[in-house]
């Protein structure tokens with residue numbers, strides 16, 4: 001049933017319908033509304049048989065989830081940004097132990113400078129942790145991906161992170177068909193772990209492994225992720241049969257079949273990009289869009305298929321590897337090895353800067369005219385940067401640049417954040 | 418109990434001596450205060466412990482002497498010879514297993530105990546055991562306890578264990594959270610007073626003046642600084658949790674008894690066990706028990722129990738010993754002795770011991786007054 005609902009609440013209701021048995025909560029914007037709503041559902045009794053634990057840190061949140069999952073309970077938590085980085089050791093650990101924890105990541109920039117707004121730096125920071133990372137384009141997809149996430153996690157013993165853009169999705173009210181309880185129950189069987197902490201059948205979990213087998217352990221984790229790659233379309237297809245709508249999958253493609261220039265992106269920005277592409281199509285430009293839903297595991301084959309006919313691939317990404325450039329663009333370029341398309345990276349929307357149709361139009365025009373360098377920063381305030389570079393050249397000084405820039409902008413830093 | 422058969426120095430302390438009440442883990446012991454009225458046997462060591470135990474009524478003998486003990490931490494592990502932590506863990510978990518009727522899950526922090534017990538592909542654990550990270554054992558245990566509760570497994574008890582580093586330093590955030598929420602976990606700290614697994618570096622539990630690899634015995638203030646360090650049992654008490662106790666590997670009856678009663682309680686429980694480390698302390702492997710006993714008999718390591726934030730019982734010192742007797746056995750304090758030595762530092766340590774004796778009332782009025790120490 002469609003309802004007008006905030007993204008966070010839609011996700012909370014969906015997670016509750018997945019019947020998690022242990023939920024660990026620690027607040028951080030823009031994730032707060034999700035855990036608040038789940039907490040209320042536990043309090044009201046709507047989500048029964050669930051331990052809702054207010055932990056003292058994100059590190060504890062993931063650790064409690066690890067213990068619960070290892071003991072055979074369906075475990076869930078949510079975080080963002082600094083919270084994800086605070087728990088990172090446990091994030092790796094959950095994956096290393098093969099525990100099917102599901103976590104929502106309300107994507108947010110990582111400081112310093114501290115910034116609560118949306119970008120994808122947090123997700124990229126744990127790219128190599130061994131988690132499945134799914135990116136939602138809309139709130140409907142965010143809700144639906146959680147149901148699929150539990151299914152994938154438990155079938156393959158891997159933790160799954162559902163990434164949804166902070167504020168842009170978490171705080172947006174729109175129409176969402178929150179997955180119905182009976183359908184969720186039909187789609188998601190109760191969790192039956194393969195190995196569990198059971199006094200009747202005592203096992204040691206988490207032993208030390210030295211050089212004699214560590215590479216093999218890691219290789220097998222990779223193989224398992226490749227199995228996830230096979231499973232994602234299967235689960236998405238079954239989801240469509242059960243719920244009657246398409247959500248998830250490896251990649252999504254929009255008007256890309258005959259496109260000369262294809263824009264690739266993650267998450268909610270795909271909506272704005274599609275609007276811009278529609279407009280450019282009307283001008284006769286052959287432009288298309290490909291969204292990557294499964295960022296980890298990375299769908300190399302699917303990406304090759306949808307992009308092989310393009311002349312140029314423009315990756316618009318809300319994060320980059322400082323000192324090198326685009327992260328997603330690197331993956332896309334690797335996937336296209338040996339194929340003709342040229343891949344360029346456009347870093348955009350950092351720290352919540354809006355990615356507007358006007359700016360996208362400019363980028364796409366440049367792409368069509370073959371004038372995009374390998375790495376561009378969208379809407380960079382060149383004057384501000386030049387001024388600071390000149391200052392730095394004149395007086396060598398260590399320390400943060402953020403405060404200097406704000407002074408130049410006339411923004412007292414006390415008013416920020 | 419047949420008092421007449423005990424060695425003269427063996428004393429029984431506690432409630433009515435009813436043998437039937439001593440079988441730990443019996444249903445009668447379950448409740449808010451499972452240990453209430455239970456016979457508690459204490460030995461004052463004069464000869465071999467084995468003799469004393471053999472003379473006790475079978476129902477009062479230690480878990481360790483029971484042929485049906487679970488051998489939770491089995492032989493074949495890779496601890497150093499005389500490792501107090503291996504002893505402590507074995508004693509504690511066998512006692513917890515007996516109290517829990519075998520329905521136990523243990524969570525282990527990174528540290529010597531974890532490393533020496535589970536070198537891939539072997540394990541010494543005969544119990545359900547999980548190691549996740551160095552700092553998160555309390556939180557992982559909270560998760561296991563939550564899973565047990567939600568699954569209706571009220572019979573399963575959850576133990577978390579860590580070294581002093583994993584407890585007082587890096588794990589303290591998670592531990593304090595676990596305490597504050599009163600999660601249903603028994604946390605056992607094996608305190609060997611330094612980061613042993615990484616090669617004997619100072620922790621927040623390292624005593625003043627002790628030489629470690631990061632507090633070398635050089636300069637005007639050799640060893641670990643004075644005025645630093647954390648007293649975790651007292652911090653645990655400040656959380657007002659149902660049960661806090663200290664113990665050492667020198668008093669097996671006391672350690673087992675505390676672990677058994679703690680296992681059967683609900684909510685957050687904390688037992689802090691002093692476990693000498695021959696490698697880190699520079700003691701002979703055969704002296705682990707002796708040095709642990711001296712830690713208590715000097716007053717430096719007070720042995721007590723607390724409920725809901727208040728001390729409810731202390732183990733009195735039988736014959737108080739000067740700190741020199743304790744420090745002198747350990748190479749980590751070697752720089753305090755010889756010529757010229759550092760009698761000034763020894764005196765400061767003695768003052769710490771005297772404070773501890775006064776704070777916890779470790780001396781019976783008739784027992785050895787400080788003046789009896791002679792050597793001072």
Ligand SMILES: Cc1ncc(C[n+]2csc(CCOP(=O)(O)OP(=O)(O)O)c2C)c(N)n1
Nearest residue numbers: 528529551580581582583611612613614615
């Ligand atoms: C986050 C993290 N920091 C540091 C380490 C390295 N480390 C492993 S064990 C250990 C020392 C453990 O000391 P303690 O908890 O006192 O246990 P012990 O080995 O003395 O029994 C250290 C520092 C680690 N594994 N993880």
Ligand code: SF4
Nearest residue numbers: 496497500529694696
């Ligand atoms: S270093 Fe110390 S704590 Fe570690 S195994 Fe050896 S004796 Fe035990």
Ligand SMILES: [Mg+2]
Nearest residue numbers: 580581611613
């Ligand atoms: Mg230690």
